Amino acid sequence: MDESTTQVYGSVQALTQSSDTLFLLLGAIMVFLMHAGFAFLEVGTVRHKNQVNALVKILSDFGVSTIAYFFFGYWVAYGHSFFVDAPNLSAGNGYELVKFFFLLTFAAAIPAIVSGGIAERARFYPILVGTFFIVGLVYPLFEGMIWNGNFGLQAWFETTFGTGFHDFAGSVVVHGVGGWIALVAVIFLGMRNGRIRAGKHTNFAPSNIPFLALGAWILCVGWFGFNVMSAQSINGISGLVAMNSLMAMAGGILAAMVLGKNDPGFIHNGPLAGLVAVCAGSDLMHPIGALVTGVVAAAVFVWLFTFMQNKTKIDDVLGVWPLHGVCGAWGGVAAGIFGQTTLGGMGGVSLIVQTLGTLLGITIAVLGSILVYGTIHKLSGLRLSQEEEYNGADLSIHKISSTNED
Template identity: 85%
Template sequence: MSVTASQVHGAVQTLTQSSDTLFLLLGAIMVFLMHAGFAFLEVGTVRHKNQVNALVKILADFGISALAYFFIGYWVAYGANFFADAQTLSQGNGYELVKFFFLLTFAAAIPAIVSGGIAERARFYPVLIATFFTVGLVYPVFEGMIWNGNFGLQAWFESQFGYGFHDFAGSVVVHGVGGWIALVAVLFLGMRKGRIRAGKHTNFAPSNIPFLALGAWILCVGWFGFNVMSAQTLNGISGLVAMNSLMAMVGGIVAALIAGKNDPGFIHNGPLAGLVAVCAGSDLMHPIGALITGAIAGALFVYLFTYLQNRTKIDDVLGVWPLHGVCGAWGGVAAGIFGQTALGGLGGVSITVQLLGTITGIAVALIGALIVYGIIDKMSGLRLSEEDEFNGADLAIHKISSTSED
C-alpha cells in the first residue's frame, strides 16, 4: 500500500498541531501555577489576621478574571469569541482554546499583582468587581494594541520609526500595566491603620518568611513557562529566552542581596524584579545584557520600595508598583537598549519606540484604573471599616482565622 505525499503532509501537520497544543498547554499550566506563587508571597508578607483573605482573593480573582476574559477581554484584544459549536472550536487539536488558556493566565496576573498592593484593608466584592473590568476591558485594550496590532499603534510605530514596540513576554503589557493599575488602587485605599506612629513610619514585619520564600520559588520556576513558552509554538522555542531569564533572575538576586543588606524579603523579591524586567527583551538580548537588566531591576526594587515605605504615604504592602510597574517599565526600555546589535543583541528594535510604547502602556493603565476604581469607590467604597481592618480581613470577610485557637 503506497502512501501519498498529501497523506504524509497531513500526518506531519497533525503532529505539528498536536505538539504545539501540548507545548502551549504545558506553558499555561506553568503560568497558572504562578498564581499559587502570588498567593503565598502575599500570605507570607501580610499579618496573620489577613492570611486567609490573601489566599481567597487570589483564587477568587482568577475565577472572575476567567469569566471577564472569556466573554469580553479576549474579544477586545483579538476579535475572537467562543460562541461557535464545540466541533468548530476543537479544530487544529484545540490549539486556539489552549492559546486562550495561556493568555488568560497572563490576564489574571493583573488582579494578582494588584492584590499584593491593596492587601489588609480592601473590601472583598468591590475589588472583585474591579477585577472584572480591569481584566475585561483595561488590560485587553493595551494587550490588543501590542500583540494584535489593534488601533494602528504598531503600524504607526513601524511607519515612523521602522520598528514596532517589542514586548516578547509582557514586561509592559502584563507587569507594567498591572503595577500601574495597582498604584492607582493603592492611592484610592490610603495607608493602613498604625503605619504612622508618633509622626514616624512603622513597617509591619512579614508574618511568615517560609511562605514568602515558597511563593517566590514557585514564581521563579513558573516564570520559565511565562517567558519561554510565549513563543506559543515548538518551532519558535528559543534557548536564548531561557538563558536570558536565568541570567536576569540571577542579576536580581545578587543586586537585592547587596542593596537589601541580606534582608530575606528583598532577596526573595530580587529575582522576581529581574524576571519582570527581562520579559520584554528576553528573545533579543545577550545573556550579559539580561544580567545587567536584572541587576538594575533588583536594585530599583529595593531602593524604591524602601523609599515608599519610609518616606511617603503610598502604602504598597508587597511593593507591587516598584516590582511590576517600575521594573516592568524598565524592562520595556531595556529591550530597546540591550536588544541593539552594538550591545550583543539581535537587533530589530528601537529605543525611541520602546520608550513611547512603555509610556502608552502606563497611560492606558492609569486612565483605565482611575475610571474603574474611581467609580467603584464613589458607588460602594473600596476600604474596610476601621473596626474590620483592626480585626483583620480574615474574620471581617471570611469569618475564620488562619489558625485555630485551642
C-alpha cells in the first residue's frame, strides 16, 4: 500500500469514527431528553402538592445514576473502567466515552421508571440510595449478560437452541427490568393514604393533562433515538427500526383510544406501551407485526392498569409495572413471534429463547430489587410519615410548592 493510499484509508477511517461518534452522541442526547418526558409525565399525573418532588427526584436520580454507572455499573456490564489517562480515554474520537453516555441514559431510565410508580409517598434520600445500587449492580448484571455475553448466557442459548436472546433496544433489558423493579418498590411502600374510602378504591385524577401530554410527546420523539440509534454506528442504521417504531406507536395510540374510551391518560400512555414492546424486535419485525405488537401492548396496559387500580392494593401511580414491566416482557416474547420469517420477519430468533431470557430478566429484577429496597426498608424506611404525605412531598421534602400561592 503506497503512501497516498494509506493517507486516504486513514482519512476514511477517521471520518467513519468521527461520524459514528457524532451519531451516537445525538442518540445519547435524544435519550437524555426522554428523562424530561418521564418527569413531565409524572408531574402531570401526580397531585399538585407532589409536582416539585417529581421533577427533583428524576433529575437527582440521573445524577446518582451517572456516578453509580461510571464507577461500577459500566464495569459490571462491560468490564471497562475509566481509570486511565485522558489521551487513552479519548482515543478513536472518544467513541467509547460517548457509548458510555448513550448506555448511561438507558441505565438511568430504570430509576426514572421506578419514580412514576412510587410517586407521592416515597422518602427522598433512601430512594436515591436505592438508585445507586440498582444502577450500579442490579441492572448492569442483566445488561452485561444480554449485551456483552457475560457469564456465558448467550453462548449457552446459541449452543442449546441455535440462537441467542435478541433485545435490540431494551424491551426486556431496560423496560422490563425497570418495570418489575418498580413493582417491588411499590409493594414495599404500600398504598397512598386516601386511596381506600368506605371500603372502595378511589383514584386521584391527574393534576395537569397538558403536562402529562407534554411528557408523552417528549418520550415519543426521544424514542426514535432510543430505538434507531441502538445500532450505535452509521453503518448499522436501519429504516426498518424507524418504521416499526412508528407502527407500534400508532397501534398503541389507536388501541388505547378505543379501549380506554377516549381517556386522555390512556391515549397518551398507549403509544408508550407500543414503543416499549417494539424495542426488542424493532430490527426484525415486518411493520404489520410491529403494529400488532403495539396494539396488544396498549390493550394489555389499559386492562391491567384499570384492574390494578380498582381491584388490588398495588398502588402504582403511573402504571409503570403494566406499561414497562408487562409490556416490556411482551416485547421480548413478541420478538420471538413476529421476528420469524413465516410472519414476514428477518428470522434468526427463537420463541423459546425469547421466553427464557425474558423470565430471567424478570427474576433478576425482582430478586435484586427485593434485596436493595428490602434492606433500605428495614434500615431506614422508604415511606414518608402520614403527616408528610398529607402535606405533600413538595413541602415535606423540598420546603417549597409548585405554585406561589399562599
